[in-house]
Amino acid sequence: MEFENWEPIYQDILKDMGFSREEDEHAASILSRMLDMARTSDVLVLEKLIAGKSVFVCGNAPGLGAGIDRTDTTGHVLIAADGATSSLIERHIVPDIIVTDLDGDMEKEILANRQGAVMVVHAHGDNIDKLEEYVSQLDNIVGSTQSVPLKNVYNFGGFSDGDRCVFLAKEFGASDITLLGFDLNDKNVTPVKKKKLMWAKKLIGDIL
Template sequence: MSNYLYSTSFVFCLTETCPSCSDLQKIFKLSKTDYQEICSLLNIDPSEDWRATKILSKMLTFWTVKKTKEALKKLIKGKIVLIFGAGPSLEETLEQLRESLPFSHDNITTIAVDGAANALLEKNIPITALVSDLDGCFNLLQKNILQTTIKVIHAHGDNIQRLLLLKDIVQKGRFIGTTQTKETLKVRNYGGFTDGDRAAYLAANFHAKAIILFGFDFGAIVGRYSKPDEHTGHFSASARKLLKFKIAKKLLTALPQHFPESSFFNATINSSLETSLFQTIEIEKVVSLLPNERHY
């Protein structure tokens, strides 16, 4: 009997004693069917994804990954997790949040999606975790600026050279590895495909009380923080980028159905993510979700 149960969009690991996933009894992952469909749509070579996964796995130390993963679980479980995408609305969002939200509150955890980390740093907003495939924050990682932040780094065929350049930093820092194909003991599949939806799946799998999306515009214009090393301003989305947005929206739409114990909100200004399963919330009302207790 297989240790994995596949659904239309996800696969569940049912082996509680599995050494690579004993920390999570059920993990939602991208199913083989969905992965193959995405590979076909985007002309992805699965063998290159697997090669990248093995390269990242060799860089990581099992016990360091385990310790880092346990630390991140404690920072997410039962908390309100704010996930910041790099959409064009991000800068306006951060300005509004700084006026109304105590980021140092014990019940708040912030996750930056790739290049959005640059914007949060500019606004002096603490970053608990970074979820990235190295497209938009490579310089930050190469300069080892985010030393105290937990880095959840994704391996795929297009970022192998970047992974290799970060070898020394990865081996010494607080890193967790993720993949969209087969797993190893040190590189896991927590669901999702793009950095943004992958961050949401990670938070849900680690039992966040509430997940709130910011900067998830999914429009024809891409925010400048998506690729800050290449663009100084917002830019038009390519056909490939729009296709990735479509995939991300599909995966996000499915997410709340499988985690009924968590609440899901979308605080993105003018988001094209149209699903009633993510409650729309105004930025100034996010603070109302915090428990009535002392702010630190």
């Protein structure tokens, strides 16, 4: 997605959520510098994995495990939203791509990364401490941001981990996208999470 198309949506999200663009951009600049020294992965790797393929996007709703258990994932590209990685690894399934802001079970995400998962690591104003802790432990990293793209840090669109997965699949030409482990109408969540789910529902609905 071109940033000029995403920026008005981003500004609406910032206003609604009360987040700081300056802090997001500060975090992105830190990640950009880190990725100069880390083992990064070219975005062409993402295109090669996704283009023309059938993609399962795995969210972290409670139904993910049951959804995976009754689904044949053979021949499909698996993109995991952060915490969804745990359910996959527990079933001895390594996702092809993990989209993460590093607040999931990082032990399992690091394990998946070492087994070949490409990490799309997202920088925002609230996770600088996690960037500093975990980026050096990861390989095959593509950086992402909600704001202006920088060197090694891209903006594919999307706000939370789940909808960023969908935007990523769309950006790189997936033939079809199936959601597993998504409950965008979950009412048993905090007010902040409820707003995030509302945005995810809107954003995913706009592109699928």
